[in-house]
Amino acid sequence: MSDRRVRVRFAPSPTGPLHIGGVRTALYNYLFAKKHGGDFILRIEDTDQNRFVPGAEEYIIEALKWCGIVPNEGVGFGDGPHAPYRQSERKEIYRAYADQLIKSGHAYYAFDSEAELDDMRKRMEAAKMSFSYNGITRQNMKNSLTLSQDETDKRIAAGENYVVRIKIPRNEEVRVKDIIRGWVVVNTTQMDDKVLFKSDGMPTYHLANVVDDYLMKTTHVIRGEEWLPSAPLHVLLYRYLGWEDVMPEFAHLPLLLKPDGNGKLSKRDGDRLGFPVFPLNWVDPVTKEESSGYRERGYSPEAFINMLVLLGWHPSGNQEVFTMEELIDQFSLERVSKSGAKFDPEKTKWFNQHYLRMKSDEELAKEFEPIVKANLANSIPHVRDEIRNPKYIEQVCHLIKEKAYFINEFWSIGSYFFIAPTEYDAELIKKKWNDNSRKFFPVLMENLKSMNGFAHTEIEQVFKSAAEQAGIKAGEVMQLFRVLLSGLATGSALFETAELLGKEEVIKRLEAGLVKLN
Numbered sequence: 001m002s003d004r005r006v007r008v009r010f011a012p013s014p015t016g017p018l019h020i021g022g023v024r025t026a027l028y029n030y031l032f033a034k035k036h037g038g039d040f041i042l043r044i045e046d047t048d049q050n051r052f053v054p055g056a057e058e059y060i061i062e063a064l065k066w067c068g069i070v071p072n073e074g075v076g077f078g079d080g081p082h083a084p085y086r087q088s089e090r091k092e093i094y095r096a097y098a099d100q101l102i103k104s105g106h107a108y109y110a111f112d113s114e115a116e117l118d119d120m121r122k123r124m125e126a127a128k129m130s131f132s133y134n135g136i137t138r139q140n141m142k143n144s145l146t147l148s149q150d151e152t153d154k155r156i157a158a159g160e161n162y163v164v165r166i167k168i169p170r171n172e173e174v175r176v177k178d179i180i181r182g183w184v185v186v187n188t189t190q191m192d193d194k195v196l197f198k199s200d201g202m203p204t205y206h207l208a209n210v211v212d213d214y215l216m217k218t219t220h221v222i223r224g225e226e227w228l229p230s231a232p233l234h235v236l237l238y239r240y241l242g243w244e245d246v247m248p249e250f251a252h253l254p255l256l257l258k259p260d261g262n263g264k265l266s267k268r269d270g271d272r273l274g275f276p277v278f279p280l281n282w283v284d285p286v287t288k289e290e291s292s293g294y295r296e297r298g299y300s301p302e303a304f305i306n307m308l309v310l311l312g313w314h315p316s317g318n319q320e321v322f323t324m325e326e327l328i329d330q331f332s333l334e335r336v337s338k339s340g341a342k343f344d345p346e347k348t349k350w351f352n353q354h355y356l357r358m359k360s361d362e363e364l365a366k367e368f369e370p371i372v373k374a375n376l377a378n379s380i381p382h383v384r385d386e387i388r389n390p391k392y393i394e395q396v397c398h399l400i401k402e403k404a405y406f407i408n409e410f411w412s413i414g415s416y417f418f419i420a421p422t423e424y425d426a427e428l429i430k431k432k433w434n435d436n437s438r439k440f441f442p443v444l445m446e447n448l449k450s451m452n453g454f455a456h457t458e459i460e461q462v463f464k465s466a467a468e469q470a471g472i473k474a475g476e477v478m479q480l481f482r483v484l485l486s487g488l489a490t491g492s493a494l495f496e497t498a499e500l501l502g503k504e505e506v507i508k509r510l511e512a513g514l515v516k517l518n
């Protein structure tokens with residue numbers, strides 16, 4: 001690596017919501033920058049006005065913020081020394097570089113209309129060849145290489161539409177050094193004369209990307225594999241613009257594959273298999289179609305980042321759970337593989353569960369409290385006042401967190417802590433409610449009533465001796481006790497649950513249950 005200060009950029013085009021593959025690109029750039037004490041820049045590449053989607057830029061910024069991937073410079077994150085960072089606002093900058101390439105003979109004007117290009121395409125297809133504007137076909141097209149200087153000047157002066165194309169040399173090898181893939185060698189016969197500058201006064205992606213990386217002092221270009229075919233063109237542009245000595249190093253990241261490994265992970269896979277492929281919810285501004293996001297599904301950003309970082313990067317040890325600091329410390333592009341990474345929705349859920357369990361009861365209660373309040377708003381008659389206090393909610397979280405993958409499951413798992421059951425698990429009642437239980441529960445109730453404290457260990461003792469008194473095994477009625485308290489056949493630790501509900505509430509629930517079941 002050269003001794004320049006590391007500067008990397010994430011350069012999305014605002015053409016829709018950011019796919020999780022894009023978030024991974026941003027993440028790897030961020031980790032690489034932080035690891036090397038460098039800068040991470042967010043540049044919005046919006047030169048293709050036809051593909052601009054309103055709201056997409058805001059979405060990108062919000063998604064990065066949610067993930068904790070914070071750029072040092074860039075759109076939405078404060079100006080740095082190279083502002084503006086939105087390419088549409090840098091429009092004036094690019095023209096001079098297109099002119100420089102024309103002057104040095106590495107680019108030319110092309111006047112072909114859409115209809116003429118179409119016509120050529122059809123003729124080539126008829127001859128069973130595919131059309132590309134290249135060293136051979138350019139000789140039959142309308143451009144400043146085939147027209148006289150005079151004619152060219154006249155057309156430009158008359159305001160005729162034109163584009164500027166790169167003049168790809170004949171039969172040369174272009175070598176791209178990729179940190180992940182090694183040397184990638186392409187012969188220029190495989191390349192076409194890509195458009196660099198369009199008649200609307202805007203550069204294309206290729207020119208703007210290279211010019212901005214140069215001006216913004218980018219040292220490493222870390223981006224998705226889909227841009228690998230563009231890299232030889234970019235290398236030529238650096239060369240022709242005289243910037244080869246400061247050309248960034250390249251690293252093209254592997255594709256994200258479908259869970260079965262067959263092909264690229266697409267939005268449709270997410271819909272089909274029931275997992276989001278976007279960080280945040282997105283509503284298409286035109287079709288109004290909704291796509292779900294990890295945030296709204298209840299994933300924590302830590303879990304999301306943790307699963308994402310492992311799609312392509314392999315740590316040196318067996319560690320699976322990483323804080324952002326640990327990732328910064330351990331990340332290296334050398335440990336990114338070149339083969340595609342299979343997306344694993346189950347693993348993603350596992351990560352969320354892991355992070356959920358690591359949270360303190362207090363943190364969980366803060367997130368659960370609004371959910372409790374919203375649910376209780378509709379069911380006030382069932383609720384005692386003290387259970388709305390945060391300490392109570394904290395203790396509930398403590399008892400139910402092991403059962404959940406997501407905070408938004410807490411209510412369905414533990415609503416009985418707030419609302420007394422009115423229904424009882426029918427299958428269990430059918431199987432277990434019998435004369436023995438009819439005999440046992442009134443005894444239990446009396447014994448509970450006479451307790452002074454109400455600690456779970458004491459309740460357990462009282463429970464066992466009541467069973468003895470009634471002449472039955474405690475195990476026979478344990479599950480029924482649970483069902484009378486919660487309505488459910490399984491749930492949080494039984495005696496702890498009783499302790500938290502409190503003596504009065506437990507007795508009330510037993511009484512109500514006995515009336516209903518006897």
Ligand code: GLU
Nearest residue numbers: 011012013045209223227
């Ligand atoms: N604008 C390109 C994109 O949308 C950026 C590719 C690059 O990083 O060079 O992904």
